[in-house]
Amino acid sequence: MLRKDKVCIMQKPLRKNLLEEDMKKMVLVISLLFILSVVFAQASDLFISEYIEGGSNNKAVEIFNGTGNSVDLSDYQIWKIANGGSWPEYSLTLSGNLADGDVFVIYNSSSVAGISVEGDITWTQANWNGNDAVGLAKNLESTWTLIDAVGEDGVDPGSGWNVAGTTNGTVNHTLVRKSTITTGNTDWTVSSGTNQTDSEWIVYPQDTFDYLGEHTMGGTPLTATPVMAPSGGIYTSTQSVTITCETVASTIYYTTDGSEPDDTSSEYTTALEISSNTTLKAIAYASGFDPSNIAAEEYIFASSVSTITELRNGTIGEAYQLTGEAILTFQQSYRNQKYIQDSGAAILIDDNDENITTVYNRYDGITGIIGTLGEYGGMLQFIPTEDSGVATSTGNVLIPAVITFADLTTSESFEAYEAQLVTIEDVTFTPIETDFANGTVYEISDITGIYSFRTTFYSVDYIGELIPTAVFDLTGILNSRSDGNYITARDAADLQIFPDITIISPNGGESWEQGSVHDITWSSTLYSTDAEVGLSARYNFGDNTESEYIITEDPISNTGSYSWTIPEDMTLSNDYKIFAEINENAVTTDDLSDDFFSIVETTGPTVTVTSPNGGEEWEQDSTHDITWDTTIFTVNAQVGIAVEYPGVDDEILLTPEPILNTGTYSWDIPADFAINNTYKIKIGVYENEDEVYDLSDDFFSVIEPVVVPDPGDVIITEIMQNPGTVGDSNGEYFELYNTTDGVIDINGWIVCDAGSNTATIDNGGPLIIYSNSYLVLGNDIDPLTNGDYTCDYQYSGFYLANGDDEVIIKIGEVIIDAVYYDGGPLFPDPTGASMELDPNHMNSVDNDDGANWYTAYTTYGDGDFGTPGSANPGLVGSLDTPTNVVISHDGTTVTITWDAVTGANSYNIYSSDTPDGTYATEGAVDTNSWSKAEASTKKFYKVEASTDAVPE
Secondary structure, three states: OOOOOOOOOOOOOOOOOOOHHHHHHHHHHHHHHHHHHHHHOOOOOOEEEEEEEOOOOOEEEEEEOOOOOOEEHHHEEEEEEOOOEOOOOEEEEOOOEEOOOOEEEEEOOOOOHHHHOOOOEEOOOOOOOOOOEEEEEEEEOOEEEEEEEEOOOEOOOOOOOOEOOEOOOOOOEEEEEOOOOOOOOOOHHHHHOOOOOOOOEEEEOOOOOOOOOOOOOOOOOEOOOOEEEOOOEEEOOOEEEEEEOOOOOOEEEEEOEOOOOOOOOEEOOOOEEEOOOEEEEEEEEOOOOEOOOOEEEEEEEOEEEOOHHHHHOOOOOOEEEEEEEEEEEEEEOHHHEEEEEOOOOEEEEOOOOOOOOOOOOOOOEEEEEEEEEEEEOOEEEEEEOOOOOOOOEOOOOOOOEEEOHHHHOOHHHHHHHOOOEEEEEEEEEOOOOOEOOOOOEEEEEEOOEEEEEEOOOOOOOOOOOEOOOOOEEEEEEEEEEOOEEEEEOOOHHHEEEOOEEEEEEOOOOOEEEOOOEEEEEEEEEOOOOOOEEEEEEEEOHHHOOOEEEEOOOOOEEOOOEEEEEOOOOOOOEEEEEEEEEEEEOOEEEEEEOOOOEEEEOOOOOEEEEEEOOOOOEEEOOOEEEEEEEEEOOOOOOEEEEEEEOOOOOOOEEOOOOOEEOOOEEEEEOOOOOOOEEEEEEEEEEEEOOEEEEEEOOOOEEEEOOEOOOOOOOEEEEEEEOOOOOOOHHHHOEEEEEEOOOOEEEOOOOEEEOOOOOEEEOOOOOOOEEOOOOEEEEEOOOOOOOOOOOOOOEEOOOOOOOOOOEEEEEEEOOEEEEEEEEOOOOOOOOOOOEOEEEOHHHOOOOHHHOHHHEEEOOOEEOOOEEOOOOOOOOOOOOOOOOOOOOEEEEOOOEEEEEOOOOOOOOEEEEEEEOOOOOOOEEEEEEOOOEEEEEOOOOOOEEEEEEEOOOOOO
């Protein structure tokens, strides 16, 4: 991109109080200096002239050539380190030539126009945050060598690096290299400096793009930027503010109304007394220097409120001091958050800047908190601006309000309790045999209705524990997110679960033979393994003559399992239930099987294959246990094991010599064992002339060894970000494709975007993508509610934005593939249809380019468009180019007609001022004609057939 000359040296007018003769002499001196500066202000190599870490995807870095010659960019790379590490974790080799005085801008493809209009090349890794180092490297004698950097390698700096005295200056700021700097610097400590004078950088506010696209090197030095003390902030009393400038003999001018100061503004001579909300700005002038950058500080005076109720009724964005005491009910390290409550209401303190440094304990009293009122995700927040000091009381007793879920049905009723610690009595989780996981929503209910329990507080002590099935009293904090309102327990003690025991097996429908051996199993809550358990079998329930057979004469330990040898003369009946009683510390509970099981006559010895019994996938060159159960047979019975599969007459014998009836055999699967998905295990048992056999109930597979993938081995090939027939929360999905000839297990991989949305794949076992095959991941696995497609795995905590967003799949920190779609400029942006990757570009490089994606046109399920789990058909040849295009102009209106194209649902019209220029969208129609009022002018038009419907 060619631009106007970027090296300019400006001279500011001299102060008007100089005598005319002095001015002539001074002009002569400055003219000489000007000539010298032009001669000598030349760089030895390229360097970084600007760094932008703005809001959302507004990221860019600018390279400047001040060497006096054109430079071949192929000898240069941009490097990046994410969250600490060694150079370079990521690199981008540049190309082309950069003219002297020109700049080259690398940017994020989703940046706003203020960046993209100046950009030269996009980079998927242009997604840095303040703690990601960015460097410029050069190929020196075939070795890539760092020559300039923003940030440094090594440990993660936390939020970011300080620059020019600005804390976390690399976060949410624009950094511009001072005009006096003529070379790169890999010593970040020196480059960043400690103040505005010794730093090589000028720090500008977030999303400052005014200096991008050009750079000034050389010229008159700037007067040092004025410094105000105390700095701006929120205060409760009058502040005496002084303004200083490090440049000797400088004069400072200021304004207090937010306007830009100059040398006609008020001159600073003494401290300013500020007692009301004021925006103070200052500029400094000094002889022989250009005017300084403008310094600005905002002084805000907090309004006093005595209760949290008054605070909650305040205005978002305003500053307040809570003069009354509030009780701390919960705190977590995430964003240094705290929940506080008084007798009337509660509120969340969101302290991401860690302004509160005092360490508090739960139920401490805190008084005098100062901050601003905010809201995020529907949750009211108090954002502190300074430390609130030592606790004003400790060990307070706070009794939670007892409410029901019916009290939270409306937004108004929830608002009355938001952030409060409350108790809901007699609640139960909807049965689900799994452990609590971070950031997950679980259905919970009381006698009045159903609600949502969310593990909002990460890594508390019940995370990883089994979700209780018993009835209990729940204490928790009511919290809100953009996707709903929730209750969250602070710790396991808030889950006031009652001691309980539950029979697992037999629990109804089993038939156990006389003389056979079976495991009676149970689970317990709040009992240790030392608790005493008694078991019996009860029967004859229907005749009111209930009988009982004592299984354990003496109490047994609470191990959760007991091996019962059923007596050979056990009474035959089909209405048995197991009764279990547990006791510990004089607390006794019991349970009975939910339904009847049967004791039946012995039918003779049996063998039953238990594993593999259907569906298993075992790799070549791996070891697995083949297991079985027997009845009647002793451990000394002889056992033979073989593998069978359809179409082969001979069995594959695994035990050439009989083995003992131990119930398990370790099979080392040979590396060359034939790959097949229709294997079954056959087990034969022989003893005392009794010989029986059993086969696996269904087929298991022997598969290729699962390979460890490299980046690009699995790619993203389809994205449904905006379904039409169902809501986003049910119909979103994306599709993965295994490009290799091996089997890849993605269990444990991470799915995320470039922000905070993330989900770890936890399938409870392997989640296989077979070679050259597809796998679909979505947010709803049920075809009845997801738009009727087959979802192979349901994730939680990851969402696809309808505009621009990212889909990243990685193993730990190693990115396997990533697609950054932009919501329209380059990628498709359909509703009710997926974005599909052209089958001619099935690799991790081509799928970065929006031009290689198209809007799906194949219907599935309930009527949306896409091919989840199947190959993308592509658009090659699917629509013809419009023909017989006729353009006419009657002096006021331009009209275009063409022949209709078979299969087209709409036509897009584009225009440009030149044949080879950029064509802008004029509109879309569903007929084969278009017109627009247009004065006489020269324009060029294009007509494009599309399968999309015309937007409403």
